[in-house]
Amino acid sequence: MERKFIPLSVPNIKGNELEYVTQAVKDEWVSTGGSYIETFEKNISDYLGVEQAAAVQSGTAGLHLSLIQSGVGVGDEVFAATLTFIAAVNPIRYVGAEPIFMDCDDSLCIDPDKILQFIKEECTFTDGILTNNQTKRQIKAILGVHVFGNLMDMEKLVEIADQYNLKLIEDATEALGSYYTEGKYKGQYAGTIGDFGVYSFNGNKIITTGGGGMVVAKKKEDLDYLKYLSTQAKDDTTSFIHHAVGYNYRMTNLQAALGVGQLEQLESFIETKKANYDLYKELFDQNEKVEVIDFDATIRPNYWFYALRIKNDPDIQGIIQALHEKGIQTRPIWGLIHEQKPYLKAQSYKIEKATYYVKHILNIPCSSNLEQDDVRYVAECLNEIL
Ligand SMILES: Cc1ncc(COP(=O)(O)O)c(C=O)c1O
CATH class of the missing domain: 3.90.1150.10 (Aspartate Aminotransferase, domain 1)
Structure with a gap:
């Protein structure tokens, strides 16, 4: 008997997904409005034990919005991982900032000790501003990745971020469902500890919506604003008033219907x-x-x-x-x-x-x-x- 090809990582869609997607189609709610989006957001936030989540078009879009909302902009710098998928770095450039590439430790995730070493050897911290001595630019954030479902050392990273006034963005695109069983963050899921946590539902992820992402944030107002930016920054939905440059980054109801079915499994x-x-x-x-x-x-x-x-x-x-x-x-x-x-x-x-x-x-x-x-x-x- 000939063996079937064994792929690396493919979707597994055998639950209620077809029923939910069919319902979305029957309802003719296929775009960025519809009840599955809110259900998916609610189910994810319940699962993670957080108050709210914002469904977006992709993990990359979620990272982009998190950087904007972290106040990272043109001429700033961000600590980033070199051992990762490039989508965890490109959004730093989308906002006009520059990455400073850091090594990994044996968890394959960004090495907090080396970040600290770099800060001590190569930076100046004055009046709440961390400046890179070589480039004279301000370092505003750490964007680390929970690689392959392993978890970064968040205890050390939070300490560094607090001490040096840095925003901490968790790229949890590969780590939905991973949580700490010991230590300060025992019981807490990947993505729920830093200022922002970003998940991906790309085709190869642990659950998929075809393409899609989710963002959670420590502060409710950050997430509200991020959601507003993801829907073209509409200040008045009837008379087309916009007070900011928004993005078309909202997840569709079809994607969310798939996500609701996937999350159940x-x-x-x-x-x-x-x-x-x-x-x-x-x-x-x-x-x-x-x-x-x-x-x-x-x-x-x-x-x-x-x-x-x-x-x-x-x-x-x-x-x-x-x-x-x-x-x-x-x-x-x-x-x-x-x-x-x-x-x-x-x-x-x-x-x-x-x-x-x-x-x-x-x-x-x-x-x-x-x-x-x-x-x-x-x-x-x-x-x-x-
Ligand atoms: C570490 C990492 N960051 C970001 C992304 C981007 O997510 P998405 O494909 O949903 O944009 C991925 C996966 O695709 C990833 O593995």
């Missing part, structure tokens, strides 16, 4: 992902050349993406090709952002671990509809190749 997706992750761990246990990277022990991760660290000096592209020939899709971790063409002139600081991980990590199939038999086949092929 989030916890079961996490259960499946955990079971498959545990099985991979067991199957690679005897292979000394590889290690399935652990999620932090002080969190309940959402197990979104599995990262396999291949020791020695691996030919990642060769491995990807060999697996492709066996009907398995895998991918390298991203290209480091400070090495990408648009960012070659940006400042970066002691990038060491990210450079190592980028050469050693392979992302392996992790869809929430992946069968255990598929996990066994992937591990068998990899154990054979390595």
Whole structure:
């Protein structure tokens, strides 16, 4: 029997999604108004234990609006991760600011100790303003990513942000459902601790709306204004009065209908992902050349993406090709952002671990509809190749 192709991460749409989307179509509410949008916002905020959420067109749009609302603008600077997807950095440029690229720690997330080191060695803090000594520009925010569903060290990051008057934006696009099980933020979900938290429902995320995002914020007035900006800044909906430059960033009712159905299954997706992750761990246990990277022990991760660290000096592209020939899709971790063409002139600081991980990590199939038999086949092929 021929095996079916095993993709890396694909949507899993087998719940009430079709019923809800059909209802939205039948109601003829398909655009940026309609009851599913509010239901989705309410269900997400209930799940996260926050008061409110704002549904937007994408995670990227959510990050863009969060930066605007953080007061980051032309000529400012923002601490950003180099080991991430580029959408976590581009919005810094959308607002005319510049990233300062930071290394990751062993959680693969931005390293707070290096941020602090940079501040102490390279900055001046006077009258509540943090200035980069080299560029003379003000640093206004930290935009960090909860990579692959792992969690950043928010205790340290909040401390730094409070001490140096920085806004803290959590890119939780990959981490919906991850929360702390220990420490100061025990019980709190990714995205709900900083000034803003942004989620994505892109096709490869743990739940999907095709494309879409959600924003939560510490201050209600920030979220209200962000929502206003996302809907073309309408001050008077009947006479077209606008007091700000708005955006067409609101989620549609069709996307939200899909999201309501997906959210109902989030916890079961996490259960499946955990079971498959545990099985991979067991199957690679005897292979000394590889290690399935652990999620932090002080969190309940959402197990979104599995990262396999291949020791020695691996030919990642060769491995990807060999697996492709066996009907398995895998991918390298991203290209480091400070090495990408648009960012070659940006400042970066002691990038060491990210450079190592980028050469050693392979992302392996992790869809929430992946069968255990598929996990066994992937591990068998990899154990054979390595
Ligand atoms: C870390 C990170 N940030 C931002 C985004 C952007 O989200 P979206 O695709 O919804 O714009 C993604 C994923 O696509 C991501 O992985």
